[in-house]
Amino acid sequence: MKQLLKSKAGVTVLEGIIALGLLALVAGGAFGVLLAASRQTSQPDVREEMVFAVEKVKNLLQMYTGVVDENGAVLTDAPIPEDFQQGLCGGDQQPMSWSGPHHVECMLPPICDRNSSSFTYELDNSFWAPYSGGVRPDRIKFKVTCNGYEL
Numbered sequence: 001m002k003q004l005l006k007s008k009a010g011v012t013v014l015e016g017i018i019a020l021g022l023l024a025l026v027a028g029g030a031f032g033v034l035l036a037a038s039r040q041t042s043q044p045d046v047r048e049e050m051v052f053a054v055e056k057v058k059n060l061l062q063m064y065t066g067v068v069d070e071n072g073a074v075l076t077d078a079p080i081p082e083d084f085q086q087g088l089c090g091g092d093q094q095p096m097s098w099s100g101p102h103h104v105e106c107m108l109p110p111i112c113d114r115n116s117s118s119f120t121y122e123l124d125n126s127f128w129a130p131y132s133g134g135v136r137p138d139r140i141k142f143k144v145t146c147n148g149y150e151l
Helices: 002-006 013-042 046-061
Strands: 118-123 129-131 134-136 140-146
Touching: 046 118, 046 140
Parallel strands: none
Antiparallel strands: 118 140, 129 134
């Protein structure tokens, strides 16, 4: 037993602290690299977000398309929520009129830079179908520009 206590084989406290410090340094660097890689791969694809935004606007526009007269005024019996009575982003008196593009920048995905991105839709009046009491649009053209990508 005395031989075991007197033997010089082993690690001093200083050597242990140095070894643990080096291990922490290497593990921290590896963790940082893995964390950065996971953040980069977990961000949503810009194009995916743009397609999702178009689907969302398309679904919201269905509340306006009950019946529309030749001037684009909505003639529907269904109540339109107060938030959307002036268009999806407000300030649009006739959200289903075929004159000019309708701006819906408020529906841009959060990933888009608001200063350099745009989101519009237009009704294609060459494809309007007769409907009882008026007409309804059959085609809506969407144009989304987000962070340099266009859809």
